Amino acid sequence: MHIDYKLRGTTLTASLHGEIDHHTAAIARSEIDMEIDRVKATGLNLDLSDISFCDSSGLGLVMGRLKKMKAGGGSAVVVNPSERVEKVLTLAGIDTLMPIKKEERK
Amino acid sequence: MSISPLNRFKAEFPAKSINEGYARMVAAAFVSQLDPTVADLADIKTAVSEAVTNCIVHAYRDKTDYCPIYITGAYYPDGKTVITVRDKGCGIEDISKAVTPLYTTDTGGERSGMGFTIMESFCDKMTVSSRVGKGTTVRLVKKIVRPQS
Structure with missing residues (x-):
């Protein structure tokens, strides 16, 4: 698992690469939170387009970041999950709590 | 009369989170022998x-000594595949x-509470047997049939 960051204004895009399970989610969680705090982001895009595996830990990771952003008055969006990743995320109705955005791949 | 499996495997490893990836790869490698669809293979990996x-x-949350996890797999002539995951942990009361x-x-952490739900919905059948203080066995059953082309 590795993560790339891009900041536009105060919106942080975190692009996650690799597999999300309980092991990697713990690492991603602390890394992303540190970056959110460092740049004082008010918006968070979690780009999951390059996630090849995701179990319920991914759900926890996304929900946790949404909670953190909302607690600070901000917002969070999931961007480009694969059909597979989306299947896991929507099983718990995450799509009713936050937008899942699908963008054209460049 | 019980039908014997065409093939089977067993694996044992310590309950370290880094082995989550190992466990699903072992199960995936075994199930791959049946030439499954990408979706079926992903279902097995996620459930495991x-x-x-x-x-x-959960099972070994309070333990620090060697905590073994045992996985077995078997598949049958009709494509029925059975994977079991067993621990010797605290067991489940309810x-x-x-x-x-x-x-x-896990109220303090970020567990979603969807683990068993995912196992249930990604497999044909899931059964849990457990004894408090002894451990838990989860049995996952999924029929792997290659669609006719």
């Missing part, structure tokens, strides 16, 4: 990942509560 994560996060969607005992 959930079962193994439960052993690490199984029906544990498998309830969104229920988690």
